């Protein structure tokens with residue numbers, strides 16, 4: 342049994358060094374929770390919630406996360422102790438949706454489990470890599486000049502793949518200009534659901550741009566239209582928002598809706614489901630990579646551990662701490678050298694957490 346004695350929720354607020362703009366808005370101040378799960382023997386497992394303050398990426402928000410964790414998820418865990426973190430996902434199944442809240446709690450339990458075993462989290466997950474290749478996600482910029490300059494800086498820092506945000510009015514022409522300056526750079530585009538099937542002829546122009554893939558061009562909850570689009574496009578489609586579970590991944594594979602899946606731990610309800618999606622994709626010839634939610638150090642550390650699994654074949658959006666924050670909440674911070682992160686070998690997530698944000702909720706477990 343994993344003997345949980347206490348759970349604390351710390352409310353964090355951190356300002357991104359630069360605003361991050363996508364087809365649905367701009368974010369600079371990030372609110373989130375750090376979940377601490379204590380075993381009473383000096384071990385603390387850490388999780389980070391990734392829902393944003395407003396429901397523009399998925400329907401979850403910082404407030405719904407708190408409500409779910411306090412009123413539903415922790416009471417379930419109190420009722421039913423677990424032997425292994427995989428059981429947490431099954432226990433939470435009776436709560437519909439709310440994957441980001443579930444993932445934050447489950448992630449902390451995975452970390453605690455690994456620390457109690459004195460093993461790095463990536464090993465416990467079955468990861469193999471000692472280093473992971475990383476890419477960078479660049480938000481929409483006011484001018485092409487700023488975009489090109491940001492790309493130049495990213496390439497100088499060694500990032501191995503650049504993801505550019507696009508939206509109607511800032512897409513094909515912009516990408517053409519980018520391609521002229523960077524003809525051979527591995528580039529992909531993310532539309533965050535900004536198009537519909539009516540744009541099919543417009544989207545076909547992507548094929549002349551040699552993109553690695555186009556991420557989530559159509560509706561956030563669609564799998565069927567993406568299959569129609571993929572049949573018309575040579576550029577591989579990568580699904581992000583549409584894949585919230587293994588069941589979704591299976592449907593996408595059956596319909597041919599994508600060739601790549603961006604796995605985000607929060608979007609799919611935790612590490613156990615993320616691993617199942619990874620394993621399914623590996624067996625079915627779908628490549629995966631690890632997406633990001635502008636995480637602070639704890640969430641980033643979880644993403645690094647997940648990225649060590651063998652079918653994470655494209656560099657992920659798991660950039661350096663310093664790309665986002667003046668000061669991260671882990672020590673050492675995540676460092677990228679030549680586009681590579683060294684996976685830490687210490688127990689659990691492998692980084693020291695230095696998080697002094699206030700505890701806004703704490704509960705003890707009996708027994």
Ligand SMILES: O=C(O)CCC(=O)C1=CC=C[C@@H](O)[C@@H]1C(=O)O
Nearest residue numbers: 363398478632633634635636658
């Ligand atoms: O964490 C990162 O660096 C990736 C950021 C990123 O591209 C995204 C984060 C959150 C929502 C979206 O805008 C976007 C994505 O869709 O992947």
Ligand SMILES: [Mg+2]
Nearest residue numbers: 531556557581
């Ligand atoms: Mg995306």
